[in-house]
Amino acid sequence: MSDAILGQVALGYSPFIDRNRAVTATRLTVFPLKPDAVLDATQLLHAVGNVWPADGARASLSVASENLLRELLQTRPSTNLMIEIPVFMAADPANVEAIVALHAQGSTLLIKGRPLQELPREVLPCFKYSIIDLADDRRVTEGAIAPAGVSRNIPHVQSGVTSVADMEASFNRGAAAVLGWPIDDVLSTAAVGGKKAGQTDLQVIVELINRVDKQEPIEKLEGTLKRDPSLAFKLMRYINSPAFGLSVEISSFRHAIMMLGYQRLKRWLALLLATASKDTNLRPVMFAAVRRGLFMEELVRSSNDDEMRNEMFICGVFSLLDRMFRQPFSELMRTIPVPERVYQALVDGTGPYQPYFDLVKAVESESLYDFRTAADNLMMSVSEINRAELRALTAAAQLD
Template sequence: MTDAILGQVALGYSPFIDRNRTVTATRLTVFPLRPDATLDASQLLRAVGSVWPADGARVSLNVASESLLQDLLKAEPTINVMIEVPAFMASDPANIEPLLALHKHGNTMLLKGRPLKELPREVLPCFKYSIIDLVDDRRATEGPHAPNGAVRSISHVQAGIASIAEMEASFNRGAAAVLGWPIDDAVAMSTAGGKPAGQTDLQVIVELINRVDKQEPIEKLEGTLKRDPSLAFKLMRYINSPAFGLSVEISSFRHAIMMLGYQRLKRWLALLLATASKDTNLKPVMFAAVRRGLLMEELVRGSGDDEMRNEMFICGVFSLLDRMFKQPFADLMRTIPVPQRVFQALVENTGPYQPYFDLVKAVESESLFDFRAAADNLMMSVSEINRAQLRALTTAAELD
């Protein structure tokens, strides 16, 4: 990944989530760092292809540069690459030909924003979805009797979602998907009778983490895991995934400990804990937690410090456990052993890992201002951060 464009843009990402709470695609937002920069569309597509190859998952490009977007419209991206087109560009007669060509090529296009004038009749069939921000959705603000202008001829994706309640309401209004991380109130919505979903599963994993932390004999660890065979299967699946990079297949929990050792096993138990809930409302939360862990690890991959990388992974993966357990971190960390630097970041919002956590949240919020501030605070180059993002997203795709 040596393309110059990774030092000329800031990247952010968020998921497309359907009504089954399944992540169906990833949105990659691309901000130019300088408005006058000349950006190479082919370099961007090569970087995108390294994570989302032609036979891979879908990605939607949200490009905040008109000139770069014009070049992308004239390129021939692989058909799993979706393109978001602002309404003002879709309304411009000069773009009719490239829009028709991209549609003929088989790429999905999404209309972004409310058109100020009617779109050319020829380009209307080119758009499969429109992206409508919640604050601009007249159906949301004016109810079912919205004016005729709110009638939609194509399916829509709802942006600006911050909570499960808003997501539910969007789907009830007919949204095909929501865009973003609806995790603000996932705790309240994912519980029944005041207990987190999948409580038994979570308790088993917490017990395993404690036993691994104490380096108890393998027999005791196996006995704990046997209480839930489905968790044992999930752990083995993670460890044998391409993301783990082992040259031999792990056939048993005992084999895993022999091959990995207690410290490396602990990070994968952390991953298992963050993805153990069976509650569908928590799917976006689990998705976000895994990607946080992978990105935080990648941000320090060049440090040469294996302990720091493992701790950063655990910090990111655990960063949403308060929502899953419906408990503040200060209470959770009394039962789940974590390194001191992870404790500082999650409980006290301080310590050496906090600036990295701020950067991860800036990436998720797709905020150029916050991205710049966090990068400056860490004294990391934009190209380093972008490469870390792409590596993390590649590993996440392997885990999926």
């Protein structure tokens, strides 16, 4: 089947996060590059189905094209694909039959926005959740308790959340989930559980990265890793995941070094470092870091430059360590060895990897304007970027 639609739209993504800080689904936003373009909903479902098959994880489609969304309402997406419907389309009598039919066949529907008029009686029960932007939520300014006579008949998902404080407040107001990346907290040395976040938990991995960087003997590396058996187990799980693509099972850390070599092992230690924190509030940050690393690697896969691919992976995975350690990169990079080009991007915001990093952040922010600007700066085609993004999301799903 043709995937021409990947050259006609810009794709963005963000997570659904529940009150336990677990990522329960991924939102995929779809922006048409030309407002009057005729887009094929079947092609979209085929491209999405390669990442989230019917028996796979849940995803939500947020389509910023009324014509494409109307066509999508006439299809039969797999039940793990949720469909977001703007309130103006939900209120249109012309869409009632399609919405009711989708609901009847098991699709999960979400309504976006605050209704300015009463919805048709038939469609109201079809929506499992409403999506309410933080800026439009009356309860934010009126308090956590709803005003007299005001109630919500549909559980809500809070969008527009950019900090842990916003996330916690949304759950206190009764949100079933928040939508977005709560990673914009200002860096501080505030303690979590009486100590600087992550320092003790991550010390072993930082030491191991330094030893691998120096290519120390296997015996010394094994001795370091044995100080935390849970980290050894997690590292083996990552290396043996389908995303790694090895044809044989890695049975020990020694075996991993023999099979991978020091340089390839460093990238998976980087992944381990970015996902080892036990702070539940950092789970969305760790989730974002993994996807950043995989996405940045995929953006340069066609270069056939293994060194560049590994460095781009590390750059993306390490890009949120400042949040995890609550230290600026200028301090962190004194203890964690990284290649010069990675250092330039993370510490100075410069160098050859910075434009790729800008593109990844544009995709995460679901901004069409920033997506266009970043793509132009890299001189990459939209279809090439979208394919890299979908490959990264596929690999991330294999790691989860």
